[in-house]
Amino acid sequence: MPPTSIRDVAKLAGVSVGTVSNVLNRPEGVSQDALTRVSHAIEQLGYVRNDAARQLRAGVSSSVGFVVLDGQNPFFNEVVRGAEDEASKHGIAILHGNTDEDAGREGMYLDLFEEQRVRGVLISPYGDIVRRLERLKARGIAAVLVDRFSGNGRFSSVSVDNVAGGRMAVEHLIETGRRRIAFVGGPFNLRQVSDRLAGARVAAESSGERVDIEVLPVEALTVDEGVVAGRRILDRPKRDRPDAIFAANDLIALGLLQALVVSRQVLIPDEIALLGFDDIPFAAAAAVPLSSMRQPSRVIGQTALRILLEETNDPELIPRQTVYLPELVVRQSTVKDAG
Amino acid sequence: MPPTSIRDVAKLAGVSVGTVSNVLNRPEGVSQDALTRVSHAIEQLGYVRNDAARQLRAGVSSSVGFVVLDGQNPFFNEVVRGAEDEASKHGIAILHGNTDEDAGREGMYLDLFEEQRVRGVLISPYGDIVRRLERLKARGIAAVLVDRFSGNGRFSSVSVDNVAGGRMAVEHLIETGRRRIAFVGGPFNLRQVSDRLAGARVAAESSGERVDIEVLPVEALTVDEGVVAGRRILDRPKRDRPDAIFAANDLIALGLLQALVVSRQVLIPDEIALLGFDDIPFAAAAAVPLSSMRQPSRVIGQTALRILLEETNDPELIPRQTVYLPELVVRQSTVKDAG
DNA sequence: AATCGGCCCTGAAACGATTCAGGCGCCTGT
DNA sequence: ACAGGCGCCTGAATCGTTTCAGGGCCGATT
Numbered sequence: 221m222p223p224t225s226i227r228d229v230a231k232l233a234g235v236s237v238g239t240v241s242n243v244l245n246r247p248e249g250v251s252q253d254a255l256t257r258v259s260h261a262i263e264q265l266g267y268v269r270n271d272a273a274r275q276l277r278a279g280v281s282s283s284v285g286f287v288v289l290d291g292q293n294p295f296f297n298e299v300v301r302g303a304e305d306e307a308s309k310h311g312i313a314i315l316h317g318n319t320d321e322d323a324g325r326e327g328m329y330l331d332l333f334e335e336q337r338v339r340g341v342l343i344s345p346y347g348d349i350v351r352r353l354e355r356l357k358a359r360g361i362a363a364v365l366v367d368r369f370s371g372n373g374r375f376s377s378v379s380v381d382n383v384a385g386g387r388m389a390v391e392h393l394i395e396t397g398r399r400r401i402a403f404v405g406g407p408f409n410l411r412q413v414s415d416r417l418a419g420a421r422v423a424a425e426s427s428g429e430r431v432d433i434e435v436l437p438v439e440a441l442t443v444d445e446g447v448v449a450g451r452r453i454l455d456r457p458k459r460d461r462p463d464a465i466f467a468a469n470d471l472i473a474l475g476l477l478q479a480l481v482v483s484r485q486v487l488i489p490d491e492i493a494l495l496g497f498d499d500i501p502f503a504a505a506a507a508v509p510l511s512s513m514r515q516p517s518r519v520i521g522q523t524a525l526r527i528l529l530e531e532t533n534d535p536e537l538i539p540r541q542t543v544y545l546p547e548l549v550v551r552q553s554t555v556k557d558a559g
Numbered sequence: 560m561p562p563t564s565i566r567d568v569a570k571l572a573g574v575s576v577g578t579v580s581n582v583l584n585r586p587e588g589v590s591q592d593a594l595t596r597v598s599h600a601i602e603q604l605g606y607v608r609n610d611a612a613r614q615l616r617a618g619v620s621s622s623v624g625f626v627v628l629d630g631q632n633p634f635f636n637e638v639v640r641g642a643e644d645e646a647s648k649h650g651i652a653i654l655h656g657n658t659d660e661d662a663g664r665e666g667m668y669l670d671l672f673e674e675q676r677v678r679g680v681l682i683s684p685y686g687d688i689v690r691r692l693e694r695l696k697a698r699g700i701a702a703v704l705v706d707r708f709s710g711n712g713r714f715s716s717v718s719v720d721n722v723a724g725g726r727m728a729v730e731h732l733i734e735t736g737r738r739r740i741a742f743v744g745g746p747f748n749l750r751q752v753s754d755r756l757a758g759a760r761v762a763a764e765s766s767g768e769r770v771d772i773e774v775l776p777v778e779a780l781t782v783d784e785g786v787v788a789g790r791r792i793l794d795r796p797k798r799d800r801p802d803a804i805f806a807a808n809d810l811i812a813l814g815l816l817q818a819l820v821v822s823r824q825v826l827i828p829d830e831i832a833l834l835g836f837d838d839i840p841f842a843a844a845a846a847v848p849l850s851s852m853r854q855p856s857r858v859i860g861q862t863a864l865r866i867l868l869e870e871t872n873d874p875e876l877i878p879r880q881t882v883y884l885p886e887l888v889v890r891q892s893t894v895k896d897a898g
Numbered sequence: 899a900a901t902c903g904g905c906c907c908t909g910a911a912a913c914g915a916t917t918c919a920g921g922c923g924c925c926t927g928t
Numbered sequence: 929a930c931a932g933g934c935g936c937c938t939g940a941a942t943c944g945t946t947t948c949a950g951g952g953c954c955g956a957t958t
Contacts, residue, residue, distance in 0.1 A: 227915095236937065237914090238916085240915095241917080242937090249935085249936075250936075251935085251937090254937080268698075269914095270615070270676060272611045272612075272615040272915085273914035275915090276915070277915050278915075278916055278917090283654065283675070286655075292636060292640070297630055297631060297636060301630050301657060311671065314656075316652075316655035318643055329647075332621075332650065335607055335609070335621070336610045336621075336652065337611060355605070474841065478843065502844075504817065506846060507845065508846075562944095564945085576945080577908060577910095578906085580945070581906090581907090590906065593906080609943090611945090612946085615915085616944080617913085
């Protein structure tokens with residue numbers, strides 16, 4: 221079965237290839253007669269446009285790449301989902317790449333997407349890739365940073381104010397009477413992590429109370445790393461333990477929770493309060509329902525894609541930083557009788 | 560900045576375009592001299608192959624579509640991740656589409672992927688799409704069913720034996736002394752769901768005991784639906800409640816758990832044992848660590864992609880059904896003093 | 899010395915769409 | 929009757945790659 225081309229359609233409809241193309245792309249300038257004849261021919265042959273040829277000639281791609289920091293994190297899945305919904309409205313497909321906090325994979329996917337001449341790239345960056353993105357831009361491939369404020373203002377970004385989020389988080393812990401607060405997170409070259417910590421410090425310093433922030437670094441933002449950190453806390457004598465933990469994200473928090481709850485040595489929130497970040501769907505279903513800083517994840521994805529398309533339509537647009545404020549969701553891991 | 564083409568490279572290196580193409584695709588048949596000159600030219604110009612042109616002429620696409628049933632389900636994310644790892648080894652990118660159990664979206668993504676002339680499609684089907692896939696096949700686009708046994712043997716598939724899984728699950732519940740078992744799941748046109756139920760019934764009937772299987776249907780395999788079902792169970796007088804629940808997947812199970820635990824009316828596993836399916840990473844971190852039927856999710860994705868590539872290389876290959884056996888993971892939601 | 903084969907290279911044709919300059923036919927106004 | 933304009937269509941050129949028939953060169957064989 222030879223795949224049918226626009227030429228086959230033209231022959232069957234008794235028109236020229238140009239007319240078929242017009243039917244496909246600018247039907248308003250085609251006569252009723254031609255329009256129906258071509259439509260029938262398309263139907264009859266089961267013709268489907270070859271996007272490679274279209275892209276080659278028209279120079280317009282109908283796919284967008286999304287380089288995701290952590291595919292196992294439900295937060296990012298929500299973001300992707302938001303972008304997908306928006307993309308599908310425009311007949312655009314999303315090329316998907318997981319980096320899992322690995323700069324090598326990040327580069328590989330950018331290479332791949334450059335070969336594909338994607339319309340643009342959404343990326344939650346891990347390494348320092350501004351130069352890489354500059355190069356793509358020079359090639360006409362726009363990029364929008366997701367979940368990360370753009371350092372130098374050369375690219376648009378859609379993110380949450382992580383400093384404010386960290387501040388709000390720790391303010392909540394202080395308000396509920398905590399003074400010895402541990403921040404569990406890492407790696408610190410992730411801007412999200414260091415910003416949240418910075419916010420935490422701001423809250424501690426401006427509280428007017430004596431508040432300690434102790435930093436417990438972990439290797440990655442995963443449940444497993446959270447468990448490891450939890451065990452390390454359990455190893456300490458009771459009096460040396462913090463009275464609250466602010467986890468850099470919910471995966472860490474769930475890991476901590478698991479370690480602490482399983483041990484049966486620690487009461488949450490009585491002895492240690494626990495607060496996460498992202499408010500993933502599983503946070504509410506945890507052993508002790510998890511308080512968390514909610515990010516508007518779907519909206520982030522949707523907005524990022526929308527901005528990307530706007531920029532590819534008009535490359536002269538000035539990059540803009542879109543920042544949402546996270547929202548505190550209080551559950552029983554910080555307040556015993558919370559809803 | 561005009562994008563550089565293979566012709567620019569050829570000119571700079573002082574060779575013909577054919578030679579450049581050979582360097583790119585069959586370097587073994589090119590002299591050392593030409594090879595280094597071309598490589599330098601590529602480097603210097605920052606040349607990147609245009610995949611659209613390549614695909615147009617060679618007829619070979621370097622992307623694969625993956626139509627996913629439920630992007631919010633960590634199980635599918637693991638499967639995608641497995642496929643991605645395998646794909647990246649072959650320089651192949653994955654086009655991602657979420658259907659969220661919606662036949663319309665499913666069709667839309669298949670259309671999109673057909674326009675792209677993807678190399679093949681991985682799909683965890685929702686609706687009845689065999690005809691659709693037949694058509695793709697006729698066009699030279701192979702398909703592999705994921706997480707779903709192929710009904711008619713016309714396509715390869717990679718899945719888990721859901722009937723056996725359902726049987727093993729209920730056998731475990733019976734062994735631990737349960738007799739009034741509820742199956743919470745739906746919709747039943749999802750083969751995964753009906754197979755798991757069928758397996759549950761087999762176990763009940765062949766147990767030699769008097770075992771009831773009550774079916775509590777839900778609209779979708781989500782945490783929210785699990786919560787709803789949990790509330791419905793709580794509405795009953797205590798004596799009419801089941802003594803074990805087998806949930807069609809872990810999302811449902813986590814929802815049930817959340818509803819039951821929050822109410823503080825039910826002790827798990829004492830009064831009601833709870834068993835899920837998939838063993839997603841969050842199952843272990845739940846309020847009561849969740850027993851579950853583990854699927855080898857990454858391996859499923861990896862295998863599916865591998866089979867897809869084999870079939871696109873040799874379209875004469877006979878479809879084959881790859882089936883893994885799920886594995887029972889016992890935690891405290893079914894056995895009080897489990898690990 | 900002539901022939902042959904092997905190795906490499908060349909450059910035009912082809913893939914399937916879009917674009918655009920050009921042309922045809924018809925209506926309108928004077 | 930004729931110029932001009934409008935609406936619609938045509939078909940060749942083009943995008944950047946791969947492929948492939950053809951050919952040059954050189955050393956080995958007869």
